[in-house]
Amino acid sequence: MRPWVPWAGAAMAAAVVAAAVAGGEGLLSGGGTHASATVLEASIGRCGTGWTHARPGAQTLLVRNTGNAIAEVRLVDRAGAVHAELEGLGPGVTRPMRVTLGAGEYALRCSDDSAGDPRTGTFVRITGGGPGGPAVPAVSTSDLAGAVSAYWTKVTAGVGRLAGLTDALRSAVASGDAGEARRAWLPAHLAYERLGAAYGTFGDFDGKINGRPEGLPGGVHDPGWTGFHRLEYGLWHGEDTSSLGRVADRLDKDVRDLRADLPQQRIDPADLPLRAHEILEGTLRFELTGEADQGSGTSLATAAANVEGTRLVLDALRPVLRSRYAALPETDAWLARLDARLKGRTALSELSASERRRLDGTTGQALELLAPVAEILAPRRTS
Amino acid sequence: MTDRRSFLRGAFAAGVGGVATASVSGAAASVSGAAASEAGDAERPLRGFHGVHQAGVEEAPLPRTSVVAFDVIAENRRELADLMRAITDRARVLTAGGVPDGAGITAPPADSGVLGPDVPGGRLLVTAGVGASLFDGRFGLASRRPAGLTTMPTFPNDALDPAWCHGDLSLQLSARDEDTVVHALRDIARHTRGAAQIRWRMDGFVSPPRPSGTPRNLLGFRDGTANPAPADLGRLVWNADGGTFLVVRLIRMLVEFWDRVGITEQEQIIGRARDTGAPLDGDGEFDPPRFAADPIGKIIPLTSHIRLANPRTAQTEGSRILRRGFNYDRGVDAVGDLDMGLVFTCYQRDIASQFEAVQHRLKDEPLVDYVRPFGGGYFLVLPGARDDRDFLGRALLA
Numbered sequence: 001m002r003p004w005v006p007w008a009g010a011a012m013a014a015a016v017v018a019a020a021v022a023g024g025e026g027l028l029s030g031g032g033t034h035a036s037a038t039v040l041e042a043s044i045g046r047c048g049t050g051w052t053h054a055r056p057g058a059q060t061l062l063v064r065n066t067g068n069a070i071a072e073v074r075l076v077d078r079a080g081a082v083h084a085e086l087e088g089l090g091p092g093v094t095r096p097m098r099v100t101l102g103a104g105e106y107a108l109r110c111s112d113d114s115a116g117d118p119r120t121g122t123f124v125r126i127t128g129g130g131p132g133g134p135a136v137p138a139v140s141t142s143d144l145a146g147a148v149s150a151y152w153t154k155v156t157a158g159v160g161r162l163a164g165l166t167d168a169l170r171s172a173v174a175s176g177d178a179g180e181a182r183r184a185w186l187p188a189h190l191a192y193e194r195l196g197a198a199y200g201t202f203g204d205f206d207g208k209i210n211g212r213p214e215g216l217p218g219g220v221h222d223p224g225w226t227g228f229h230r231l232e233y234g235l236w237h238g239e240d241t242s243s244l245g246r247v248a249d250r251l252d253k254d255v256r257d258l259r260a261d262l263p264q265q266r267i268d269p270a271d272l273p274l275r276a277h278e279i280l281e282g283t284l285r286f287e288l289t290g291e292a293d294q295g296s297g298t299s300l301a302t303a304a305a306n307v308e309g310t311r312l313v314l315d316a317l318r319p320v321l322r323s324r325y326a327a328l329p330e331t332d333a334w335l336a337r338l339d340a341r342l343k344g345r346t347a348l349s350e351l352s353a354s355e356r357r358r359l360d361g362t363t364g365q366a367l368e369l370l371a372p373v374a375e376i377l378a379p380r381r382t383s
Numbered sequence: 384m385t386d387r388r389s390f391l392r393g394a395f396a397a398g399v400g401g402v403a404t405a406s407v408s409g410a411a412a413s414v415s416g417a418a419a420s421e422a423g424d425a426e427r428p429l430r431g432f433h434g435v436h437q438a439g440v441e442e443a444p445l446p447r448t449s450v451v452a453f454d455v456i457a458e459n460r461r462e463l464a465d466l467m468r469a470i471t472d473r474a475r476v477l478t479a480g481g482v483p484d485g486a487g488i489t490a491p492p493a494d495s496g497v498l499g500p501d502v503p504g505g506r507l508l509v510t511a512g513v514g515a516s517l518f519d520g521r522f523g524l525a526s527r528r529p530a531g532l533t534t535m536p537t538f539p540n541d542a543l544d545p546a547w548c549h550g551d552l553s554l555q556l557s558a559r560d561e562d563t564v565v566h567a568l569r570d571i572a573r574h575t576r577g578a579a580q581i582r583w584r585m586d587g588f589v590s591p592p593r594p595s596g597t598p599r600n601l602l603g604f605r606d607g608t609a610n611p612a613p614a615d616l617g618r619l620v621w622n623a624d625g626g627t628f629l630v631v632r633l634i635r636m637l638v639e640f641w642d643r644v645g646i647t648e649q650e651q652i653i654g655r656a657r658d659t660g661a662p663l664d665g666d667g668e669f670d671p672p673r674f675a676a677d678p679i680g681k682i683i684p685l686t687s688h689i690r691l692a693n694p695r696t697a698q699t700e701g702s703r704i705l706r707r708g709f710n711y712d713r714g715v716d717a718v719g720d721l722d723m724g725l726v727f728t729c730y731q732r733d734i735a736s737q738f739e740a741v742q743h744r745l746k747d748e749p750l751v752d753y754v755r756p757f758g759g760g761y762f763l764v765l766p767g768a769r770d771d772r773d774f775l776g777r778a779l780l781a
Contacts, residue, residue: 058485133484134486134490357456361577372490
């Protein structure tokens with residue numbers, strides 16, 4: 001077992017050599033031309049037409065949309081596992097589909113943007129040959145409904161805790177005691193970071209509540225900069241608490257608005273699997289570099305909160321993921337290792353250069369393992 | 384003006400006189416392989432991955448290289464062995480070429496795609512080594528540190544930055560094209576993230592012959608003229624087990640200052656003619672300098688780089704090294720001067736009696752005013768992987 005090789009494994013090592021020689025009809029070797037190859041048709045009416053002889057091994061199938069609607073095409077086996085897909089195949093367009101096929105039965109499954117069910121073509125049988133490439137059963141939007149609902153329940157509870165803490169933060173700032181305000185800032189901010197807001201989870205609220213000054217014309221002095229980091233900047237740069245009162249009030253209000261809006265917000269099921277790695281992508285980019293820090297020196301505490309946010313997503317997805325992702329236990333193990341490296345740490349400056357490399361590499365490895373989740377659980381139309 | 388420059392002028396004033404000298408680095412006399420860019424060569428595959436020695440030492444330097452030091456972050460010996468297997472596996476795959484795995488719908492693409500869908504084989508050299516720090520307490524290897532593997536010290540004319548020094552592992556990737564190097568580095572880093580992190584990295588290039596002979600460095604002089612002949616490598620470079628010791632020196636060249644120095648002085652600092660690469664007492668690049676006939680350095684100054692680096696005496700014959708220089712160019716410094724220089728690498732059986740002996744002879748040479756060594760390290764280039772089952776470092780970790 002090589003923990004840092006997410007897609008490794010004996011079968012794949014063999015496939016690296018791949019490419020092979022163009023053999024049967026409808027096939028094309030890696031470097032060949034399209035000229036003489038038979039083309040598989042992919043449309044609702046003629047799904048898989050032309051694929052009569054299949055051969056084992058690594059190969060490129062040419063797939064042409066002979067219908068008049070935009071098509072999605074998948075190569076599936078008898079068990080329903082998807083080996084390859086082409087999305088958005090326009091009418092008249094031919095695209096290559098690269099696969100490695102072992103013994104078994106395979107067919108194309110075609111759907112288009114009309115309302116009808118996907119159509120599965122005739123299965124072709126392959127005997128002999130080496131192991132096939134990786135494949136996984138498709139997940140539908142409704143398969144993800146349970147995960148989304150479980151996740152949203154947790155997020156709703158988290159936003160409730162957040163609202164209490166930002167309220168306390170507002171009071172602390174209003175009291176005029178800068179030390180108390182700084183002490184109240186961190187738990188409130190971590191409560192937000194634990195939610196794993198990344199890349200638009202909360203729409204415009206994320207920018208208001210947790211925006212950074214980059215991209216604002218006035219930078220840290222831009223009047224449009226609000227939220228935790230704006231408050232952090234003020235509290236750790238000696239700004240008067242009386243002038244920060246408005247910032248804290250605004251933050252408190254934005255969090256309340258988020259809380260009130262939450263029941264109306266809908267999370268796109270397609271987004272949740274993306275969050276599995278996106279939260280920590282942001283951590284690596286903004287926290288482990290120190291870029292997001294506005295003076296509090298709490299990047300590592302934020303990173304630990306982001307690990308919790310990642311686990312929130314992963315745990316919600318676990319029921320659909322468990323049978324589809326062999327590296328899930330390994331992923332959990334690397335998240336645990338990452339958590340351990342962050343334990344008891346608050347500031348980036350606490351770490352030596354070599355400790356930082358250990359933390360960065362552990363985060364990077366966790367990310368490599370989390371990234372496949374988005375691919376495996378991307379919702380796909382199933383029959 | 385520095386005192387060393389004054390020292391040189393002093394030497395002139397003393398009438399020892401104008402004689403000239405030659406190359407920036409150091410070493411010895413003979414021919415480096417410079418043929419990589421010759422016509423026809425471009426399509427010929429490089430040597431295969433497996434062998435007694437790793438590739439990338441004996442071979443003629445390729446135009447593009449990246450020298451990378453890693454720190455190992457693996458938690459234990461088993462993970463370290465997994466790391467060495469992963470590096471070996473990726474090097475094997477990357478040098479062989481082929482169509483990368485399709486991950487289908489189960490993962491993002493396995494390959495960056497930088498080299499297209501079918502990675503060309505035989506276009507990459509991968510050379511891996513280990514540093515002394517790997518043999519600290521972390522992996523139970525303290526008793527296995529090869530005697531000759533030490534930590535690069537600070538030499539008298541150095542200005543070392545710790546962030547650019549040492550490392551648990553070294554990795555050099557060389558190819559004809561930059562995209563091949565970048566592709567390999569991305570691939571190897573991706574497959575080893577949880578076990579190793581890049582500590583420092585310097586990219587370099589080998590210039591084409593201008594107009595012929597050994598490629599020039601960024602001081603404008605041919606660099607690497609006097610390397611040992613292939614037949615001498617067994618004696619001077621290779622250890623009995625197939626490994627060798629690597630010294631990397633990252634040397635900033637103060638090219639603006641250098642460009643403000645007259646040609647006679649430049650040539651005397653080096654010991655060679657800039658245009659031809661010939662020693663100042665010769666006509667052609669590969670003419671051997673006749674130091675014995677010029678005992679007080681009237682033609683080639685006693686302080687010239689080539690004379691100190693390789694005095695060509697019986698006593699210094701054993702200190703010769705196989706040196707490879709790669710130019711680097713990476714932007715602009717705080718005063719607007721160009722940040723460029725040399726990634727000096729050399730191979731030898733014994734660092735103390737070879738590189739360090741040369742380096743001690745070069746102490747305070749006039750050239751030191753124009754260069755600033757700021758990084759590098761010592762590494763043991765592991766014996767080659769013999770076959771598909773072998774991996775780099777297997778003997779060390781057994």
